[in-house]
Amino acid sequence: MQSEVCILSEEAATAWARLVRVSQVVLSRVEADLKAAGFPPLSWYDALLELERAKPEGLRPYQLQERMLLAQYNLSRLTDRLKKAGYIEREECPKDGRGQVLKVTEKGCALLRSMWPIYRRAIVAHFADKLDASETAALALTLMKLR
């Protein structure tokens, strides 16, 4: 590993730098649009969306954490905020005394529905409108390989 020859082409370095910068810029533009419309951050949307997809069983916190690729303590605090805001409920897990089951509330679903038009418009304006269909498809494939 350590001694392995490690070649980084000029083109790859450029692509790397651009990936870091551009994804940051575009994401922050979308977040800014959401905030300007009075909505919470994208991470709230992501969490609620996963919980809506998991209806009606809900999700264990560690499952949501895996799907969102969040650190455990960050998920714990995100769910605190979501619960305090009334967008999710925490139930005790009948199968595991340590755990919980998270479920989105009706208020949470309503938030998803009201955020989506703004979120969608932001994705279109800052991302989708700047690429044609073949570029979009190629980008999705390329990103897939980076997982």
Add this chain to the structure above:
Amino acid sequence: MQSEVCILSEEAATAWARLVRVSQVVLSRVEADLKAAGFPPLSWYDALLELERAKPEGLRPYQLQERMLLAQYNLSRLTDRLKKAGYIEREECPKDGRGQVLKVTEKGCALLRSMWPIYRRAIVAHFADKLDASETAALALTLMKLR
């Protein structure tokens, strides 16, 4: 604007979701490699690199801020940390009594040189090795259009 028809294809939505997730994951892997090697975060590297490129004149804080796409207060604090760690110097700007000129120190250049092998290896492992040359080039072009 508000009334404009706003279409988001399934493919574009997929590409968007992947861009957000993948860039976050890959970036965090690279950052983790740097941290594991005992190095400071990537933002320190970026700042020092810009200042090295700007040698010997240095950069005004607002110029560095524009290049790094950082909020003004974040740049102010980043430079605090870099200065406290001895990687940069702040000089008074002879042309503008409000401002400063930031310059990388020899210690800062040494940090750049010692970080680069680890950083490069991480880029290769988590990014460049997963794509072929044509994908890399296409990705760079596509990302360019998102600016």
Add this chain to the structure above:
DNA sequence: GCCTCCTTGATGCAACTGCATCGATCGATA
């Protein structure tokens, strides 16, 4: 059952970020 190790989720603390605002200086205008 009991011991041990693993998993689940929470939390104290320090560091960092976002927001609003400030003081200082610059530049344009009268």
Add this chain to the structure above:
DNA sequence: TATCGATCGATGCAGTTGCATCAAGGAGGC
């Protein structure tokens, strides 16, 4: 030159994140 709005950079405060650690409960071996 005096004034006024704009620009430059710093900072107090609150919210968020990273790190280390903890308590509680589960799962497997004896």
